[in-house]
Amino acid sequence: MSSxxxxxxxxxxxxxxxxxxxxxxxxxxxxxxxxxxVVSKHMSELEDTLGFSLLNRSPHGVTLTEAGKHLFGNCLxxxxxxxxxxxxxxxxxxxxxxxxxxxxTTSYARWILAPLMPDFIRRYPQIRVDLITESLSRDPIExxxxxxxxxxxxxxxxxxxxxxxxxxxxxxxxxSYFRRHGKPGEPQDLxxxxxxxxxxxxxxxxxxxxxxxxxxxxxxGSFSSNSSAILTQAALDGVGIIKVPRYTVRAELAKGKLxxxxxxxxxxxxxMRAYYSKTKYLPAKTLAFIDLLQTAMKSQN
Numbered sequence: 001m002s003s004x005x006x007x008x009x010x011x012x013x014x015x016x017x018x019x020x021x022x023x024x025x026x027x028x029x030x031x032x033x034x035x036x037x038v039v040s041k042h043m044s045e046l047e048d049t050l051g052f053s054l055l056n057r058s059p060h061g062v063t064l065t066e067a068g069k070h071l072f073g074n075c076l077x078x079x080x081x082x083x084x085x086x087x088x089x090x091x092x093x094x095x096x097x098x099x100x101x102x103x104x105t106t107s108y109a110r111w112i113l114a115p116l117m118p119d120f121i122r123r124y125p126q127i128r129v130d131l132i133t134e135s136l137s138r139d140p141i142e143x144x145x146x147x148x149x150x151x152x153x154x155x156x157x158x159x160x161x162x163x164x165x166x167x168x169x170x171x172x173x174x175x176s177y178f179r180r181h182g183k184p185g186e187p188q189d190l191x192x193x194x195x196x197x198x199x200x201x202x203x204x205x206x207x208x209x210x211x212x213x214x215x216x217x218x219x220x221g222s223f224s225s226n227s228s229a230i231l232t233q234a235a236l237d238g239v240g241i242i243k244v245p246r247y248t249v250r251a252e253l254a255k256g257k258l259x260x261x262x263x264x265x266x267x268x269x270x271x272m273r274a275y276y277s278k279t280k281y282l283p284a285k286t287l288a289f290i291d292l293l294q295t296a297m298k299s300q301n
Contacts, residue, residue: 013075015042016054020072023062096124096288104149106133107228108272111247113149116296120289127285146286148275149293162290164272165297170246171206171266172258176238187217187262194240195219200226206243209267272297
């Protein structure tokens, strides 16, 4: 019984978790902004209280004993439960709050997310948004991102996903291209046209759907790119026909600069999803953003 109050010393348990993660008194001390001697003292006191060793010390570093491994696992679970309690309580008492770091592709961030931000920030003034589009040095979660918005699953482990909705595509070209080369009457006619495909996909197949029947057309062209913006510019210049997410050419379609074809049957299997770390209680800031994103995607489709 006498050991229980000391075991509940969160300062010593937190020090142990840092040492277990870093495998070093020096690095743990740096994280905790203290000295290695204080870290060593806390570990010795904790081991004396428990009556068994947690760490194997050597000139090469620190390793965990079997007992240390079990305690480390329990501490991680304890901290996870504590985080979930704080998150749930904050969700109830304060609503959406804190920093929200989002990672998305450049085109999606530009055409979908950026227009949403002014309303989102006005609606939730206690949220500070950081929208990242470039590649990060590590996986986005390790770099502090709360949400990854993507059409392919990131490689980071332990992520859960929320389906945002289908990405509606459009096949289109400029009037000048159609005047010179004619307008295809059926999807299969695209084989005889200069189709500017997304070089991210190979083979370059465009998908259409008539009722329950799917039609796949393998296209060819003189130019390709993994950028929708670059493909769009080529189409505006009359180079060829493109198939891109509709949101990237919404303005050009509205102004008549690009003419759509096969609107009723153009099909895509791409879906946008939001990925985030698995947790029992999702922060209110993340929920608010995902709900807004789902609503926006419905309006695009």
